[in-house]
Every structure is written in structure tokens, then in C-alpha cells.
Amino acid sequence: MPANSTTAEIVAAMRSAQRIAIVAHVRPDGDAVGSVLGLALSLRALGKDVIAMLEDGVPSNLAFLPGTDTVLQPDAATPPLGIDLAIALDTATHERVGETTKALLDAAPVLVNIDHHPTNPGYGTLNLIVPTEPATGQIIYNLLTEHGLPMDDAVRQNLFIAISTDTGSFQFSCTTARSHRIAAEMMEAGLDTARLSQLVYQSYPVRRLELMRDMLNHMQFRAEGRIVSWQLKQELMDSISMEPGDTEGLIDTLRMIDSVVSCVIFEDVAGGKVRVSARSKDSRLDVSAICGQFGGGGHRMASGARMKGPIGEAAEKFLQVLEHEVRRID
Template identity: 40%
Template sequence: MHCNTNDLTLLKDSLSISDPMGDLLEGNSFSEIHEALAKASRILIVSHARPDGDALGSTLAAAMWLQNEGHVITAWNEDGLPEKFSYLPGASLLGKPTEQVEYFDAVLVLDTASKNRLGETLLARARAPLWVAIDHHVSNEQFTECNWIEPRAPATGQMLAAGFLMQGIPITPEMATNLYVAIATDTGSFQYHKTSAQTFEIVAKLIRAGVNVGQISQEIYASQPRRRFELFKHALVHTQFSADNRIASTSLSRTQAIALGISPEDTEGIIDTLRSIKEVLVAAFFEELPDGRIRLSLRSKNHSLDASAFCQYYGGGGHDMAAGASIAGSLEFVQTNVLERLAKVLNITLTSY
């Protein structure tokens, strides 16, 4: 399947909201993705394992969009729908990969930088002649036939919303709410540096399409299970400062996670509390996974560290200010090793100015 990119200029000229991302479109465009999917009858929509708000909100909004256009939609995630996102409209549309191999006319991959992030089971079960992708990760490996990739977009949900608005695709309140959650969560509540005037313009349109901001904010931010509060307390009590307070790190062993009754999804956001300390340039969170590996989550500020490059060293990836990796070794070994390397990289960066 060839995705023609010659009509990019034409598309950009016809945009009612000038350029939805404030920069040149890369690879294919939304209209090309739309066109490519138009001929597909059965479409599978997928996003990365251990899904966040952007992965899930984008998946559900896209599912509703394509369903409304008459396609037969299946939506899978390797890990299914985390409990804390059960409030998303149409949440029941999302399932886990089936036991048998399934055949589709096309697969739409959302918010996923590399094929293996989709998960082994999902990749083993999904078959289709056409794979297309919409993503905002700078590290996207362009592993599908069609790719619309916008590293400047703060969320895949914003790209979808911009695409819908550009093409006059009707946005139902349910679609708007899913897109809102995608954008709100991936911008850290409209705080991260990729949040732009266009983000606010697009979100204003989503609210006018039917998002109840107070209600959905309460679902996103004020419905934490009690165990997450206990985990938070645990994380703060166990926080360590190193490299002249420029690194803050905390950890969670498997034993502690079990004692606190922690689900994998519960640990999200803890690292941002460490990052919010003035002197801290880099925050790290080490979590022992059920398979014995250690998940490293990394946040940086001030461009003092390229978190994505740092994590790629361990086979991970992400964004320049937020990245992660899964590392083999004991919690103590990985923690010591990563913190030492972090201190070294930070020293090089800071002395090179």
C-alpha cells in the first residue's frame, strides 16, 4: 500500500485551523490515513502495552470515529483496560487480544513508537495486509505502511482531534471526552512544554463538543484508590537525593508492592512529585516487576538530560523529558548502576555549558 504524500501542501492550504501542529506535517497526513482506511471493512485499533490516558483515549475515540463511518471495529490492548480508566466513555469497546489469530483488513496503530511496544500476544494474534500509524513520539520507528507522525504534538489525541476538525468529522461528546483525557493526561494537565496555543484551541472545541471538565477532571485526578495514597506516602518516605540534590529517586520492591496491594497502573505520576522539587534536575523511579526485571521511569527538566537517549542505552525510549526502560538485575544493582550513570551524564552536560 502506497500512501501518496504529494497533496500535503494542498492539505495544509485547506486547513481551517491553519496548521494543526504548528509545523510541517511529516510522513503521511491524516487525510491519507483516512483514505487508506476507507476501503477497509474490518479494522483493528491498537496502542502500546501498559496503556496510558493518551493510548486509551485515542484508541476509543478512533474506534467511535471509524464505527460511525460504517467500519467493523475491534480494539485491543495487550493489557486490556486498566481499572482506573474504566470511566472512559465506550471503555467496553476495548478488549484483550483473542486466543486465536484474527484477520483484519487494516490495523490502526496509535501512540506507539515501536512494534514491540504493542506486546507479544497482540502481535502474534493480529493479521492484516495494511498497517497505518498515528503517533507523536519522536522515537517512532515508522514500522507501518502509512505513518502520520508529529513529534511536536503533545499527545496522539491532539493529532486525532486536529484531524477530525480539519476534515469536518463529527465529534460526539463521547469522542470529545476520550480525546480530552488523552490530551489532558499526556500534557500533565496542560503543563508540559509541548502544550501550545493550538492545544488550548483544540481542547476548547472538544469542550464545546460536550466534555464536562469538572466531572472528567474528578475522574482523572480525584478518584485515586486509597492504596495509591499509601504508595505515594511510601515513595516519599523512601526518596533518596544524590548528586548534590540534583537527582531524586525512589523505589518499590515487589514485596512492598504486594504488601500495599499495588497494581502496575498505580505507580504513574509518583515520579512527577520528585521532579517538582526545585533543585532536582532528574527524577527516577525504580519498580521491581513481577518478572523480576526493574522498570526505570525517568523525568528530566531544563534539557540537562535527554531522558529518551539515556533510556535507549538500556533498550528503552520515550520523550526527551520523560522516558523509561525495563532493565535486568536486582533492584539494588540496577538502582546503583543507573544512579551512577545518571550522575556522570549530568556532570558532563552541566560542565559543558
């Protein structure tokens, strides 16, 4: 991975550009959406012409965030953007922005890559990869405050959700003292964190409870209860009209089980593929290394991959490798 650029170099690129596209990975989560919008709103306040763009759009569970109505969801008919700077956030590989988005970004003379995934190879013209940060939103907050870029309540809302969701509401081991200090700074500035937490953690549609019911009824254990997994099949998704974002954080319910060292959700996706989401509760178990064996990656304690279906066969292949690693840490 190439050496990081300085924050001064990255801010200089932002200040010198006039038309900027800011993107994140497909199937965006709270950190992706919050980081994109937090930075976009700040740069718009600086007078920049900013296109916030997400290949899969904004999931319904995050539609309350300010600025979501400005997000462009590109398609084959989207004309060239005419940008002089592209910024990819929270995206471990360039391809993860999505095929259509990547094609639109390729015309930009400069690509800034800001991320916290340790597997990020540094694919940008300018790179800021900080694996010690629990969320890309935390990197963006530090960048804005360090260089005096605009920060209003709308920016804070987005960056708070980015940090809160990627730290499991400040519960995961990746959470830093700085994470708590940032939340305190935001509260001192007047941010209503209680309202935001209620919107993101206590405002679920019935669809999500239907998913949770199926998960609790059909979760499977192995390795004497140290591994728990669930297969989310297309039939269930169709029957409840599942929307993007409905599964966000579901895996944390499986993490709650006292005997569990690792939990995995397997999900049917388009093209006969299976999306794998894996978590570890023991620092000795590196799920990113396991996901790496199947073409994926991420963090040591939280990672993912895409596998060839059908879902049952993919699950068994992955769980066999996972069980071998879990037994090694006994």
C-alpha cells in the same frame, strides 16, 4: 525513519477498510487508552467494524471513559481477527503493542502507525509520526476534525483525557497553544472538562496513597539534590494489591521538588526485569538518550527503559549514568 504519509492517505485507508483493529502499547496510559477509544468510537460511528484492543486491558483509573467496556484484552485463545486494517497508536516500536497483539495484527494487509514519540522508526505501511505534538490524542483530534470524521461527546471525552494526561494537565513544556485551543473547542461543544479532571486527578484509591507514602519515605537524592529516585519493589505491590494504573503520574510528585533536575522511578516487573521511568526538568538533559543506553527511549523530557534486575543493581547503574549527565550541564 521513512517520510510521513499524508493524513489524506491515512483517512482513505480507514474509509476503505471495513474491519479494523486499533491498538496501543502495553501498560497503557491515558494517551494510549484515550487515543484508541477516541478513534475507535469515531470509526464505529462511520459504520466500521472496529476492534479496540489492549494487551494489558484498561487500567482501573481510566475505566470511567466511554467505550472501555468494548476493549478486547487478547490471550492465546483469541481467534484470528479477520481484519483488513490495523492501527497502532502511541507505540514507539512495533513490539510494544505486546506479543499476543502483534501476532494478531500481522495478518492485516495494512498497518497504520500514528505516534508522537521521536524514536519511532516508522514501522507501519503508513506512518504519521509527529514529535512536536504533546500527545497522540492531539494528532487524532486534528485528523478527525481536518477530515470531517464523526466527533461526539464520547470521542471528545477520550481525546481530552489523552491530551490532558500526556501534558500533565496542560502544565508540561510539551503543551502547545493548539492543546489549549482544542480544550476550548471541546468545552464550546459542551464537554464537561471539570468532571473528567476530577475523575482522573481527584479520584484515587487508597492504594495510590500507600504508594505515595512509601515513595516520600524512601525517595533517595544524589548530585546535591538534583536527582531524586524511588524503588517500587514487588513486596510493596503485593502488600497493597496494586493494580495497573495506580502509579500513573506519581513521578510528577517528585518533579515538584525545587532542587530536582531529574527524577526516576524504578519498578519491579515480571521476569526479573526493572521498569525505568525517567523525567527531566531541564531541556539540556535528554533522558531519552540515557534510556537509549539501556535499550529504551521516548521523549527528551520523559522516557523509559527496561533493565535486568535486581532492582537495586539496575537503579545504581542507571543513576550513575544519569548523574554524569546532570553534572555535565552545570
